Amino acid sequence: MPLELRLIQSFVCLSEELNFSQAAKRLHIAQPALSRQIMALEETLGVELFHRTKRKVTLTAAGAAFRNRCYRILSDVTDAEQEVRRVAAGQEGALAVSFIHSSTYGMLPPILNAFRIRFPRIELKLFEMTIAEQKQALRASEVDIGLLRPPISDDNLTSCPLGTQKFLVALPRSHPHARAGRISLSALKDDPFVLFERQQSSLFYSRIIAMCETAGFVPLVSQQATQIHTVVGLVGAGMGVSIVPEVAKNLQLPTVSFAQIEDNPAGVDVCLAWRKDNTLPALATFADIAATVAREYLGGNDQEGR
DSSP states (O other): OOOOHHHHHHHHHHHHHOOHHHHHHHHTSOHHHHHHHHHHHHHHHTSOOEEEOSSOEEEOHHHHHHHHHHHHHHHHHHHHHHHHHHHHTTSSEEEEEEEOGGGGGTTHHHHHHHHHHHOTTEEEEEEEOOHHHHHHHHHTTSSSEEEEOSOOOOTTEEEEEEEEEOEEEEEETTSTTTTOSEEOGGGGTTSEEEEEOTTTTHHHHHHHHHHHHHTTOOOEEEEEESSHHHHHHHHHTTSOBEEEEGGGGGGOOTTEEEEEETTOOOOEEEEEEEETTOOOHHHHHHHHHHHHIIIIISTTBOOOOO
């Protein structure tokens, strides 16, 4: 027969009071009811927990050992109650978060810092993934929430925009327009381009090609790369110019200059995405923190790249 928690609580109370009348009063039950509970507990355990005389009640050796264990049981129960309440309130638990690579030198650090300060009991499991990998992981429930770029285009997922980022021109410091500050894309029609790889960075590739075509030329591609830091590094090595999200400025490479684009092309967005059926309280907590950081810390302007 399993032990009932109320019997353990009654036993502990009596072991502390060593007086049936006082223990019953403390437990807000009648003394005969307490006597029956202790007898039921002893019968279940098959041992005597108390020595009883007309004058006093004392613990047996078995009772003393059992009390020590009961203290731990009741402490564990209390901890469990508090933990489940914190989890239900989005204050404790675990959260699997995926992110695009360049967010590590953009928006991700301030989001994580703000989240950890407010909710240190929530364990964050972080996974660097491409946008395509994140969508697949979200669909498969391998991660709870992702920091990526729209469009999401999946009926099972929902998203929350965090901000928009401009495109900039990245040039080698030796380039004639390196100190221009602003530049028209048409001025780069004869320059070799370091372009994002079409298959792995399809969003940036298509947007940049469209910008150049609108400016009246097709870029002459000298090198291709997948990640922003690689593209900027190749620009710094003199392999060509490029068009990159403004987060690239955070890399602060001394061999690269950045210029605003006079053509003023539309920027690119960054968002959070998660499964619609994911009701994990910590997920909503993380989304709220991220939106606040995007709004207050970055003024609503995204600092992310692919």
